[in-house]
Amino acid sequence: MxxxxxxxxxxxxxxxxxxxxxxxxxxxxxxxxxxxxxxxxxxxxxxxxxxxxxxxxxxxxxxxxxxxxxxxxxxxxxxxxxxxxxxxxxxxxxxxxxxxxxxxxxxxxxxxxxxxATVRPPIAGLDLPQVHTMRTVPDADGLRAVLADGARSAVVLGAGFIGLEVAEALRTRGLEVDLVDLAPHVLPPLDDELASLLDAELRAHGVRTHVGVAAEAIHATGPVAAEGESTEPEGADRPAAVEVRLSDGTALSADLVVLSVGVxxxxxxxxxxxxxxxxxxxxxxxxxxxxxxxxxxxxxxxxxxxxxxxxxxxxxxxxxxxxxxxxxxxxxxxxxxxxxxxARGVLGTAVVRVFGLTAAMTGASQRALQQAGIAHHVVHVHPGHHAGYFPGAEQLHLTMSFAPDGRLLGAQAVGRAGADKRIDVLATALAAGMTVDDVAELELAYAPPYGSAKDPVNMAGFVAQNVLDGTLALWYPADLEKVLDSALVLDVRSRGEFASGHLPGALNVPHTELRDRLDEVRAAADGRPVRVHCASGFRSYLAHRVLVQAGMDSANLSGGMLTLRAARPDLELVRA
Amino acid sequence: MxxxxxxxxxxxxxxxxxxxxxxxxxxxxxxxxxxxxxxxxxxxxxxxxxxxxxxxxxxxxxxxxxxxxxxxxxxxxxxxxxxxxxxxxxxxxxxxxxxxxxxxxxxxxxxxxxxxATVRPPIAGLDLPQVHTMRTVPDADGLRAVLADGARSAVVLGAGFIGLEVAEALRTRGLEVDLVDLAPHVLPPLDDELASLLDAELRAHGVRTHVGVAAEAIHATGPVAAEGESTEPEGADRPAAVEVRLSDGTALSADLVVLSVGVxxxxxxxxxxxxxxxxxxxxxxxxxxxxxxxxxxxxxxxxxxxxxxxxxxxxxxxxxxxxxxxxxxxxxxxxxxxxxxxARGVLGTAVVRVFGLTAAMTGASQRALQQAGIAHHVVHVHPGHHAGYFPGAEQLHLTMSFAPDGRLLGAQAVGRAGADKRIDVLATALAAGMTVDDVAELELAYAPPYGSAKDPVNMAGFVAQNVLDGTLALWYPADLEKVLDSALVLDVRSRGEFASGHLPGALNVPHTELRDRLDEVRAAADGRPVRVHCASGFRSYLAHRVLVQAGMDSANLSGGMLTLRAARPDLELVRA
Ligand SMILES: Cc1cc2nc3c(=O)[nH]c(=O)nc-3n(C[C@H](O)[C@H](O)[C@H](O)COP(=O)(O)OP(=O)(O)OC[C@H]3O[C@@H](n4cnc5c(N)ncnc54)[C@H](O)[C@@H]3O)c2cc1C
Ligand SMILES: Cc1cc2nc3c(=O)[nH]c(=O)nc-3n(C[C@H](O)[C@H](O)[C@H](O)COP(=O)(O)OP(=O)(O)OC[C@H]3O[C@@H](n4cnc5c(N)ncnc54)[C@H](O)[C@@H]3O)c2cc1C
Ligand SMILES: CC(C)(COP(=O)(O)OP(=O)(O)OC[C@H]1O[C@@H](n2cnc3c(N)ncnc32)[C@H](O)[C@@H]1OP(=O)(O)O)[C@@H](O)C(=O)NCCC(=O)NCCS
Ligand SMILES: CC(C)(COP(=O)(O)OP(=O)(O)OC[C@H]1O[C@@H](n2cnc3c(N)ncnc32)[C@H](O)[C@@H]1OP(=O)(O)O)[C@@H](O)C(=O)NCCC(=O)NCCS
Missing domain, CATH: 3.50.50.60 (FAD/NAD(P)-binding domain)
Structure with a gap:
C-alpha cells in the first residue's frame, strides 16, 4: 500500500x-x-x-x-x-x-x-519587493531581514487574525504601524461591540487602525531595502520605501507592506x-x-x-x-x-492575542446568524475572570447567542485573562448541543484565583434563561436612537457614575432608591416605556424586575454602558 | 407569601x-x-x-x-x-x-x-484555645490576630482543599508549617500519581507533610497567645504553645493548630x-x-x-x-x-492552588470508580499547556477516566498553568455525556499563547480512542513489580535520558533505532512480553506500534516515567 x-x-x-x-x-x-x-x-x-x-x-x-x-x-x-x-x-x-x-x-x-494561498486583491503595486506575505518560514525570514536592515514603518493590509498578529509583532519591534481593513472593524468575525475593544487596545499600543477603507495602490517611493546589502545611511534620513493609497484618500508612507487580507x-x-x-x-x-x-x-x-x-x-x-x-x-x-x-460540522473556535487582550470566539457570530436568517437572542455579561474579592480580577466581555428554543449558537469573549477558558467551555457546550439551561448548570472549577462560584459562563446562562422565560426583556445598542426618541431612559447607577457621563435626557434613580421613587419614575415616563440601564446590566436587571412587577413597560440594556460604549465608541455622553 | x-x-x-x-x-x-x-x-x-x-x-x-x-x-x-x-x-x-x-x-x-460544620475527630486537646478552625470571618480574624502576635509555627490537621490553602497561607506568612493527613496522600480526592506532585510542591516551599498518620492528642506546652495582650518577649525565646502527637510517634511543636479534617x-x-x-x-x-x-x-x-x-x-x-x-x-x-x-447529578468539579501548582478535578477519581465497581480505563498525558515552541509552556499532568463504551467518567489535572481550563472543558464534556470520540474532536481555541493545535484535551481523547480500539495497550505503575519480574522492560528514550536513571534490567533502544534493532529486542525478550516506556508515553507509543505490528506482545507505560515517578516518588532508578 x-x-x-x-x-x-x-x-x-x-x-x-x-x-x-x-x-x-x-x-x-x-x-x-x-x-x-x-x-x-x-x-x-x-x-x-x-x-x-x-x-x-x-x-x-x-x-x-x-x-x-x-x-x-x-x-x-x-x-x-x-x-x-x-x-x-x-x-x-x-x-x-x-x-x-x-x-x-x-x-x-x-x-x-x-x-x-494568500488572497491577492487587485491592488496596484502588490508585486513590489516591499510587499510581504506571512505564510511560510522564508516569509518570516524575509521580514526579519528587513527589520534587521532598519525598517521603521509598516502598513499591514488586513486586520484578521494574522494581520493583527503581524501588526503587533512589527509594533513590538518598534515600527510605526498602520493597520488597514476594508471591513467596518478589526477582526471582522468578531461582533462589533467586542471589536472596538481590540481597536482601542491597538491604538493604546500605537498601532494606527484604518477600517472601512480599501488599499487602492502601492507606489515605490524609495530604494528597496534588500537583504544584507544596505549601504544607505541608517535611520531617519532614509526616505520611506513605499506609499499606500487608501480609498478615502489617505496616503500612508512605509518601509514595508504586509499583505494579509485573507486566504x-x-x-x-x-x-x-x-x-x-x-x-x-x-x-x-x-x-x-x-x-x-x-x-x-x-x-x-x-x-x-x-x-x-x-x-x-x-x-x-x-x-x-x-x-x-x-x-x-x-x-x-x-x-x-x-x-x-x-456528522460533525465545524464550529470555527478561534483565539488571538492582541497586545494585552485576548479575543476568542466559537460558533456563529451575530452577523453570521443574521446572514443565515437564524432566529436568535444575544446576551452580554461583564463578570471578572475570577472572584472579584481576589486581587487581579480582570473584566471579561462575554457575548452568547442562542436560539428561541435555548440551543447555544455562538459565544465570543474579549478580556485580559480568562477569555480563552470561557470560550473553550462554550465551544464544548456547543459541540454537545447544549441549551442555556445546561450552561446555567455547568459545574466549573471554582476557587478564588480561578473563577467565581457563579462562573461567567453560568452567568451568561442565567441571563439567557431569564430572557427566554420572560423574566428579563432586553434592549440593545442598535435600539439607542429609537429609545432616546420614544422612551424614558432610566439610569440606575450611582449619582457619581451618572455625573461622569450619561445618556441625554436620562433620569437618574440609583437602584437602591428605586422602590421608594417609583412614582417619580412613572411620572417621568408619562406613558412612555422605561428603558433602564446601569454599567453592566446587573443593577438595572434588579431595577427591571421592580419596574415590571410594578406594572411598567420596561427593558434592560444588554450589557449596560460597557456594551453600549463598546458598540458606539464615538457616543457623546452628557457630563454634569 | x-x-x-x-x-x-x-x-x-x-x-x-x-x-x-x-x-x-x-x-x-x-x-x-x-x-x-x-x-x-x-x-x-x-x-x-x-x-x-x-x-x-x-x-x-x-x-x-x-x-x-x-x-x-x-x-x-x-x-x-x-x-x-x-x-x-x-x-x-x-x-x-x-x-x-x-x-x-x-x-x-x-x-x-x-x-x-467542621468535623471534630476524637483527638484529645481539640478544645485548647490554640486550636483554630477556618469556616468564618471571625475564624480568619482569630488566625490573623495570632499571626500578628508573633506565632512562628503551625500544625494543620487535614490536607484537603481548605487544609492545603491554610497551610499555604501560614507558610506564606513565614510560619513553620506541618501538614498532617490520615489519608495516604495530600488532597485525598486526587489520584495518587497526581497528589505526589502537590506533596513535592509543598515540600519545595517548606511545608512538612505527614501522610498516612493520625493526630492523636494535642497538649499545651506554653502560654496561650491571646489577642492583643502579648507581654511576652517576641520571637525565638518563647516556647511553642502546643505539642501535637501523631500516631507514628512523631511529636510536632507549634504555636497553633488548624483543624480542617473535613466537614x-x-x-x-x-x-x-x-x-x-x-x-x-x-x-x-x-x-x-x-x-x-x-x-x-x-x-x-x-x-x-x-x-x-x-x-x-x-x-x-x-x-x-x-x-x-x-x-x-x-x-x-x-x-x-x-x-x-x-435529573442532573453533581460532578464535584473542584480546583485548588498550592503555591505555584494548580490541581483540578471533575467527575469520579480512579479510587471512586474502583470503590463504586465501575469498569473503566485511565490514560495519562503530559502535554504543554500551550504550544511547545512558544516560550513559557508548562507541562500538564492530565488523567482521564472513561468507560469501556467510551463515556467519560472523570478527569484530573495538575500543572503550573492551564489545568483549570482543561478540567472546565472536561467537566462540560462530562455534563454532556460525551465520549472519548467527542473529546478527540473538540474544537478548542488555539493560538500559540493559549493551547496547541491538538489541545491536551484532544490528546487525552486520541490516546483513549487508541486504548478502546486496541491500537494501544497500556501498563500502569501498579503493574511495575509484575513487569520487572516477568517482562522485558524496553526503554526507548535517548541514551542520555537512560543514563540519567532507568528501571533495573531495562533494555535501552532509542525509538529512532527500533526498526533496525527489532531482532535484538526479540532476542532480549526471549519469549517474555515487552513492556515499553519513554518519558511521557509518546515515543513509546510509536515504539509500541512497531512492536505489535512485528508480532510482539507489547504494552506501553501510561504516562511514561513522568507518571511512574509521580506514582512512585520513592522509586530507585539505576544510574549509569
Ligand atoms: C475556608 C473555606 C474555603 C472554601 N473554598 C472553596 C472554594 O475555593 N471553592 C468552593 O467551591 N467552595 C469552597 N468552600 C466551600 C463553600 O464555601 C461552601 O460550599 C458554601 O459556602 C456552602 O454554602 P451553604 O450556603 O451551604 O453554607 P454556608 O455558606 O456555610 O452558609 C451557612 C450559614 O448558615 C448559618 N447557620 C447555620 N445554622 C444556622 C441556624 N440554625 N440559624 C441561623 N443560621 C445558621 C451559618 O452560620 C452559616 O453562615 C470553602 C469553604 C471554606 C470554609
Ligand atoms: C502566520 C500564520 C498564523 C496562523 N495562526 C494560527 C493560529 O494561531 N491558530 C490556528 O488555528 N491556525 C493558525 N494558522 C492557520 C494554520 O496554520 C492552518 O490552518 C494550517 O496550517 C492548515 O494546514 P494545512 O495542512 O491545510 O496547510 P499548511 O499547513 O499551510 O500546509 C500546506 C503545505 O502544502 C504545501 N503545498 C501546497 N501545494 C503543494 C504542491 N502542489 N506540492 C507540494 N506541496 C504543496 C505548501 O507549501 C504548504 O507547506 C496560521 C497560519 C499562518 C500562516
Ligand atoms: C452575592 C449573593 C448574595 C448572590 O447574589 P445575586 O443577587 O444572586 O447576584 P450575583 O452577583 O450572583 O448575580 C446573579 C444574578 O444577576 C444576573 N445578572 C448578572 N449579570 C447580568 C447582566 N449583565 N444583565 C442582566 N442580569 C445579570 C443573573 O442573571 C443572576 O440573576 P438571576 O439569578 O435572577 O438569574 C450570594 O451569592 C452570596 O451571598 N455570595 C457570597 C457567599 C458565597 O457565595 N460564598 C461562597 C463563595 S466564596
Ligand atoms: C507534529 C506533526 C507531524 C504531527 O505529529 P504526530 O505524530 O501526530 O504527533 P503529535 O505530537 O500530534 O501527537 C499525537 C499522537 O501521539 C499520541 N500520544 C500523545 N501523547 C501520548 C501519550 N502520553 N501516550 C500515548 N500516546 C500519546 C496521540 O494519541 C497521537 O497519536 P494518534 O494520532 O495515533 O492517536 C504535525 O502535527 C505537524 O506537522 N505539526 C506542525 C505543523 C502544524 O501543525 N502547524 C499548525 C499549527 S502551528
Missing amino acids: RIVVVGGVAGGMSAAARARRLAEDAEIVVLERGEFVSFANCGLPYHVSDEIPRRDSLLVQTPESLRAALNLDVRTGHEVVAIDRDARTVTAVHTTPAGVQETVLPYDALVLAPGA RPDSHLAASIGLELAAGGAIVVDGQQRTSDPHIWAVGDATAVRNAVTGAVGPVPLAGPANRQGRRAADAILGRVTPERE | RIVVVGGVAGGMSAAARARRLAEDAEIVVLERGEFVSFANCGLPYHVSDEIPRRDSLLVQTPESLRAALNLDVRTGHEVVAIDRDARTVTAVHTTPAGVQETVLPYDALVLAPGA RPDSHLAASIGLELAAGGAIVVDGQQRTSDPHIWAVGDATAVRNAVTGAVGPVPLAGPANRQGRRAADAILGRVTPERE
Missing part, C-alpha cells in the same frame, strides 16, 4: 504520522514544495516579534526526524504539478543542480493537504483533475475526508467544511481542524472508520 | 436574592446566626495569607446593602433553634443587651441553608423535625431542592446530592452547587420549574 501526501505541514503531516502508526508496512511519501515541513505556521508572527527568538523552535519536525521516528519518506522541494486519477499517479517537479527533475509516483491513496483554498490541483469543489473553490469531502474520487482524500485549509451552526459550507483555515482531519483521513484510508465522526 | 431562609451565605442568600427578583411582593426574611452574611468563605485563607489584605473585600454584601438593593429582611445574630412543621413557624434566638430574645416567625416556604452537613435542625436524611446526615432533597416536607426546601453543604458518575448520594460541599441550588430553590418555591433540571 502506498500513500502519497501532497503538502507536509499541519494536515498532511498529521495524516502521514497517523498512517504510519496504523500501518507499519505502508509506503508513505510526503511531497512538500517548500524547504520545510511540519513547521509551526502559527508561530511565525512571534518569530517576527522575537518573542520566539530561535527559528529552529518553529521546525517541529524535519525530514530526518520524521524518517527516524516514523519511517516517512519526506521530500521537500517537491512540487506536485499533476495528478492522473486513472493511472493513480502524481507528478512532482524538483529542482536539482542538474536542472528540474520530474518524478512520477503511483499511489493507492492520495491525501491532498496543499493548504491555502483562499489552494485547490488548483484538485480543480485540474475535476474533483468536486464548493463555491469559493474549497475541495468537497465527506465525513471521512474523502473527495469525489474514492482514492483521493483531502484535509485542511483547502477543504470545505459544514459550519455546525449555520450550515454554511466553505473553508475554515485553522490548525486544529487541519490536524484532526489529517488524522481522520489516515483512519479512513486504513479502514478505521467510526460512523459518528461523519 | 413569606419565605424564611435559615443561613445567609452562599446557598441561602442566593435563594433569597433570586426569590426577590421573582416576587417583588414576597416577604423574605434571612436568619443568620453569625455576625456576617454573604461573605466569601472561599477567600478566608487568602485573607489569612494577606493576599486579600482588606477584610472588607470578603464581605460581598451586608444586611444594609441587601435591604437597599433587594428589600431583604436580613437578621444577623439570629440562630434558628426550632422549627414547627405543623404550625409552619421557625423559632430564632437573638442575644440583645437585655438578654436572649426569642422570635417566632411563620413561613409559607422555608429554605434551610445551614451549611456544614459534615449541619443538619441537626432538619433531623430534629424528622426530615429525611441520607446516610451521613445530609438532607435529602429532590431535583427542585424540596425536602421530605413539601413546605421546606434545603440547599448547599447540608444537602445530599447524587454523584452524576458513581450515583453515590451524599454532600458535596462546594460553593458553585450551593449558589445554583439556592437559585433553583427560589425558582421552585415561586413556581418556575423546568423539568430537565430535575
